[in-house]
Amino acid sequence: MRNPVSLKELVLFIKKRALLLISLTLLFGGAAYLITTYFMTPMYQTSTQLLINEEKSDQPYVNVSEIQANLQLINTYNVIIKSPVILEQVVEAMNSEVTVAELNEKITVQNVQDSQVVNLIVTDVDPVRAARIANQTAQVFQNDISELMNVDNVNILSPAIVTGNEKPVSPDLYLNTAAGSLTGFVIGFIITLLLEYFNNTVKDEQHLSEILSIPILGTVDTMNNKKYPDKIISGNVSNIDTRRKGYGS
């Protein structure tokens, strides 16, 4: 094998196959764009914010362990929201439009960092239905939590609303196109390297003299029809006279 590929050679390879690289990049990017635009179902997201009040405490100062307990409480609530107890009621309220399992997938509960606010995020193909699910779930949860935990400290901070001009959260057209392009480029790059790796042909004078160890008498450039119009066609060489033309035949 020849020496390891130098950076300069690598640049040359890429230059040589620039067309391949560019076309593969565009092809994959374009395909990703088209697939995202025409074949992927756009998903919409709505969210409801729930505020979970801390319990009234007699103590005049805030206890660290109390905050800790609150946070743990919120984590508990997060689990409860997605529990069948709540979700079954939601399904019921929505006339069995969705199943519990589907709901479980659509709903994400997020704890806003270090606060008592909980985001209830619903993802669905229909923004209106997403909002309905979010509000319904929040409602059911608010009602049921007093029963379940014997507390009455959940308030709906902001219900989910449908403005009418929701942008789909997924698929991300730009991200997908970029990822597609990158994939195309990487594939092209790998092809380039493989082609070079398996290319066993003589490349330049230096390479040739390495192989042969005989003198290189010279090189002849590619004879390009465009560069030498009319001059290279054999028929154009004029005034060739032949002696005894056709004799003896």
Place this chain on the structure above:
Amino acid sequence: MGVKKRKKMHQKRILLTLSDPRAVISEQFRTIRTNIKFSAIDQTIKSIVITSSEAEEGKSTVAANLAVVFAQEGKKTLLIDADLRKPTVQYTFNLMNTTGLTSVLSHQVSFGQAVHKTHLSELDVLTSGPIPPNPSELLSSRAMENLMKEVKEEYDMVIFDSPPVIIVTDAQLLANQCDGSILVVRSNHTDKEKVMKAKELLNSANTRILGAVLNDKKVINNNYYQYYGEK
């Protein structure tokens, strides 16, 4: 040989040295001519075989253009198409190929009758003649030896265009009778293993390999290659 290929040969044989002596490529052929002269110090090179490892590497083009530059230098030059399997020289020089090398070797006509003059006063061309069934035998015949002697006396430089050395033995047979051989290698096309094999075969033919010519090299930067003194 398909029709398409034959057509290609008709159209693309390049004799730039004759039509445009100031072209970069013409200069490159003159460089090769000079290097051939320098490659033999004690012995004058009067006959050369041009061959390559495989077909389509540019043997005929190199042979024809080299013949032209030798002739332009004032050397009495003869180009012989010894590729009896796929002759092309007649296309390059727009000649009839009704008689030629094979006719001379089979004693149908004399060398003087078969040779063509070109408009370059120093350049004569001998086409292949009708394609024979036994090229190798013809080229290794006593008649060939005699012809070799005859043309070496009459010309300062005899250039043989030959078939690929790996595929058939013709080039080896010729190389054995000539003062030197030149291996044409086509850039980005010829497999390096095959080049090495070709060199081995020539070596075993007991010929002096004058060197290699790298053909069809892609011009990357035009500025550097611009003819010296042209602008």
